[in-house]
Amino acid sequence: xxxxxxxxxTVEREIRFGDADVARxxxxxxxxxxxxxxxxTGLSVSSVGATVRLAGEDTxxxxxxxxxxxxxxxxVRAGYRLFDRDVEQGLRLMLRDPKAxxxxxxxxxxxxxxxxxxxxxxxxxxREYIHALRESDLTLxxxxxxxxxxxxxxxxxxxxxxxxxxxxxxxxxxxxEAGEKLGFLPGDLVExxxxxxRPLYDALHDMLDPVRVQEMMASGSIEIAPLAFMRGRTLxxxxxxxxxxxxxxxxxxxxxxxxxxxxxxxxxxGDVTQIDLPGHVDSGLVQAITVLRDVPGVAxxxxxxxxxxxxxxxxxxxQAYERHARSAASDPSRSNSHGHRR
Numbered sequence: 565x566x567x568x569x570x571x572x573x574t575v576e577r578e579i580r581f582g583d584a585d586v587a588r589x590x591x592x593x594x595x596x597x598x599x600x601x602x603x604x605t606g607l608s609v610s611s612v613g614a615t616v617r618l619a620g621e622d623t624x625x626x627x628x629x630x631x632x633x634x635x636x637x638x639x640v641r642a643g644y645r646l647f648d649r650d651v652e653q654g655l656r657l658m659l660r661d662p663k664a665x666x667x668x669x670x671x672x673x674x675x676x677x678x679x680x681x682x683x684x685x686x687x688x689x690x691r692e693y694i695h696a697l698r699e700s701d702l703t704l705x706x707x708x709x710x711x712x713x714x715x716x717x718x719x720x721x722x723x724x725x726x727x728x729x730x731x732x733x734x735x736x737x738x739x740x741e742a743g744e745k746l747g748f749l750p751g752d753l754v755e756x757x758x759x760x761x762r763p764l765y766d767a768l769h770d771m772l773d774p775v776r777v778q779e780m781m782a783s784g785s786i787e788i789a790p791l792a793f794m795r796g797r798t799l800x801x802x803x804x805x806x807x808x809x810x811x812x813x814x815x816x817x818x819x820x821x822x823x824x825x826x827x828x829x830x831x832x833x834g835d836v837t838q839i840d841l842p843g844h845v846d847s848g849l850v851q852a853i854t855v856l857r858d859v860p861g862v863a864x865x866x867x868x869x870x871x872x873x874x875x876x877x878x879x880x881x882x883q884a885y886e887r888h889a890r891s892a893a894s895d896p897s898r899s900n901s902h903g904h905r906r
Contacts, residue, residue: 577618577630581637587614589640590633593880597651604655605629628662629655635666644670647873649686677719678726681771685716687871694720696863697831702821705833706853707867713833714807718767721803721831725785730803730827732784735764737807738791738816761788764807791816800825809834809849811841817848 581587591598591611598616602609607620607629616633620626632655640646650670657664675694676682685691690712696703697720705713724730739760765788768777780786791812806812806820809832817832824830834849841847856862 574621575619575623575626577626579616579618579630579633579637581614581616583641584614586637586640587611587616589646590637591616592646592648592651596648596880597646600648600651601629601632601655604652605659624662628658631662632658632666639666639670642667647686649873653688675719675723677723677771680773681719681722683716683719686712686873689865689867689871690716693865693867696865698723700829700863701861702824702830702832702856702863704849704852704856704862704864705831705867706836706849706864708835708837708869708872710872711867712871712873713867714763714805715767715770717805717807717831717833718764719771721805722768722771724803724829730829731801732803733780733786734794734799734802734804735761735768735786735788735807736791736794736805736820737761737764738809738811760790760808764788764805791820794820794823797823798825799823799828801827803829803831805831805833807833809852810836810839810847812848813841814846814848814851817852821852 581590592600595611598609598611601607605620605625606622607618607625609629610617618626618629618633635658636646636651636654654666654669657666657669670684675685683694685694693703693705693713693716697717703717705711705717707713718735721730721733721735725733737760765777768786768788772780777786781788791806802825804820804824809817811834812820820832821830832849832852836847836850836853839847839850853864857864
């Protein structure tokens with residue numbers, strides 16, 4: 565693999581992993597994790613076989629990074645799968661506290677949902693979000709797709725249910741995309757809106773055995789329904805999630821929030837940059853962010869692109885498209901949007 569930053573070295577270290585598979589995981593896809601470390605520390609970082617080599621002018625920095633790689637290798641041997649943000653967060657932690665133990669840090673971050681599933685937040689905001697979900701009566705998770713807003717909300721909801729802190733889970737979202745065409749779709753109303761509720765089903769099935777999910781739905785312990793089904797109800801002892809809330813109107817948002825009864829908690833998730841409402845209709849989520857900002861008992865967690873958790877390949881694909889776009893912008897003759905060759 566390559567060397568990402570060249571400098572006149574005064575201090576050198578080698579970290580030998582003794583296992584090519586471990587070395588590959590520690591270095592990341594195509595050496596991406598080495599590049600991250602080099603960029604964050606200013607060190608020269610390279611790999612040969614199952615060895616990582618460090619070089620730099622700051623002895624303390626070289627020692628800290630060597631210890632970082634040694635601890636990361638231990639995590640890999642223990643079966644932990646690394647992502648880009650694990651490397652960034654772990655290294656930041658050790659740069660702040662060189663005596664930090666990454667295994668303890670990650671172990672403390674794990675949120676055990678059920679015997680089937682545990683969740684480890686990948687970013688600081690995800691940890692903040694899980695804390696808010698567990699402690700606040702109403703939590704708003706706002707940000708782009710891929711940040712775990714819905715998935716983590718379902719995880720904490722399942723945990724509340726299994727801990728018998730609520731008696732049922734209610735998962736809902738507006739089916740605004742269906743619009744007036746809903747009546748032309750086959751099946752009854754639930755079947756018509758099921759495609760819009762699929763992400764909620766998927767998250768539940770990842771937390772619990774699918775058979776148990778079906779049993780809980782049959783008994784009413786889990787309810788997945790379009791937002792329209794919430795009107796006129798009072799939800800006691802329930803954990804209620806409103807997903808895709810950017811597509812609610814202000815009236816629908818107020819209706820949802822006033823459904824909460826005794827012993828209930830609510831989670832509202834959405835992305836204010838992806839509003840599908842007609843242009844003349846305001847978003848209930850946008851209004852709620854302003855109206856509820858200073859209300860006691862309400863927590864708001866704002867995610868951004870730095871919190872998007874993706875397969876490493878997706879990140880490289882995005883970068884490739886960005887490079888192509890920059891190249892096309894600088895040389896219009898290279899743009900070939902229709903795939904024609906002349």
